[in-house]
Amino acid sequence: MHAQSQSSFFAKLPPEVRAQIQIEYLAEYLRQAPVHREHGRPCFLYSVCSAPISSLSLSCKRMLKDMRHSQEPVGVGRRFALFLATGSARSVLVSEGKPPEWRLVRHVRFINEMDHLCTDVWESYHLTQNFLRTLREATQLVELELEWNPQMSILLGDGYVTDASVLRNMMEGIRGSPALRRLRLRGPFPRTWTDPGPDALPGVETIVEPVIMWPRLEEEEEARRKKLQSIAEQKARLAAQTELRTQADKIRGDSSRWQRFQRKLDAWKGKR
Numbered sequence: 578m579h580a581q582s583q584s585s586f587f588a589k590l591p592p593e594v595r596a597q598i599q600i601e602y603l604a605e606y607l608r609q610a611p612v613h614r615e616h617g618r619p620c621f622l623y624s625v626c627s628a629p630i631s632s633l634s635l636s637c638k639r640m641l642k643d644m645r646h647s648q649e650p651v652g653v654g655r656r657f658a659l660f661l662a663t664g665s666a667r668s669v670l671v672s673e674g675k676p677p678e679w680r681l682v683r684h685v686r687f688i689n690e691m692d693h694l695c696t697d698v699w700e701s702y703h704l705t706q707n708f709l710r711t712l713r714e715a716t717q718l719v720e721l722e723l724e725w726n727p728q729m730s731i732l733l734g735d736g737y738v739t740d741a742s743v744l745r746n747m748m749e750g751i752r753g754s755p756a757l758r759r760l761r762l763r764g765p766f767p768r769t770w771t772d773p774g775p776d777a778l779p780g781v782e783t784i785v786e787p788v789i790m791w792p793r794l795e796e797e798e799e800a801r802r803k804k805l806q807s808i809a810e811q812k813a814r815l816a817a818q819t820e821l822r823t824q825a826d827k828i829r830g831d832s833s834r835w836q837r838f839q840r841k842l843d844a845w846k847g848k849r
Contacts, residue, residue: 587639599633599644599653604686606631607659626671630654634673645674656683660711663690668707680728684713686722689764699743701716708751725764727788744770757781763788821845 612626634644634654644654654673662668670677687708698753699705712718720754745769750758761784762771769777771785 583703584639586636595598596653600686601655602633603631603644603654603657603673604659604688606633607673608661608688610671612669612671625676626669627676628671628673630674638677655660657680658682658685658711660685660708661689661690662688662704668704670707670711677715679714680717683717684720684722685718685722687710687717687721689725705743705746708747712750712754715754718754719756720759720761721751721754721757722761723763723766724788727764751781752778759784761786773844808844817845 590598607628610628610631612628631646631654634641655678658670658672658677660668660670672682712721748770751757758780759782760778763786766785771783773783823836
């Protein structure tokens with residue numbers, strides 16, 4: 578591991594730009610990384626987890642200091658946490674290296690992979706409760722990002738409750754976050770969120786950004802179709818092989834029939 582004191586990443590980029598690059602990297606890393614659950618948490622609450630220290634943090638001594646050990650300001654990896662709600666309604670709060678330390682957390686990104694906002698699902702899996710608890714515990718939280726599945730329904734009257742209890746409770750929690758200064762929104766949010774009135778979130782800057790690099794539904798469906806087609810083709814090949822073996826057992830005693838069968842088998846293998 579080298580000091581990299583002459584690296585253009587550190588020599589030319591301002592600290593705030595470096596920090597944003599590191600956060601973008603960490604968000605995707607934590608979204609995919611294997612996590613270690615913190616013991617002693619009630620099972621009905623979300624998992625408070627840690628992920629192994631990332632390759633970026635270990636790339637050089639200067640990066641490790643920037644990401645993990647810097648105290649003024651606190652290193653990016655220690656002040657950033659990812660709140661992830663998966664498609665199976667499981668929620669996890671994870672940070673790099675060790676579980677989140679609430680007194681250090683300044684920045685939380687909430688990635689919601691679910692494709693609906695049904696009250697029954699959110700409440701039964703405690704997603705709202707877990708999100709609000711994160712806001713209560715992270716008393717020094719300065720920036721909150723909400724990045725939600727762009728395929729999520731935002732319509733009312735079809736089982737979804739975009740402007741009803743789920744988002745209302747979340748907004749109340751956001752208003753009660755004492756140190757919050759920036760709220761970034763990506764995805765399908767109602768106008769009351771994307772264009773709030775001057776008194777909706779006093780002291781908080783609301784920034785609406787496009788969703789970038791989210792997997793498209795069409796691509797997911799195409800990948801699923803190809804996988805199912807591959808499984809069907811494999812099953813068909815196995816069935817054909819089983820049928821040929823059955824025929825072979827029946828005619829093995831007849832040499833002339835066996836020769837004809839062998840020619841048929843060789844021809845079938847040549848067509849695969």
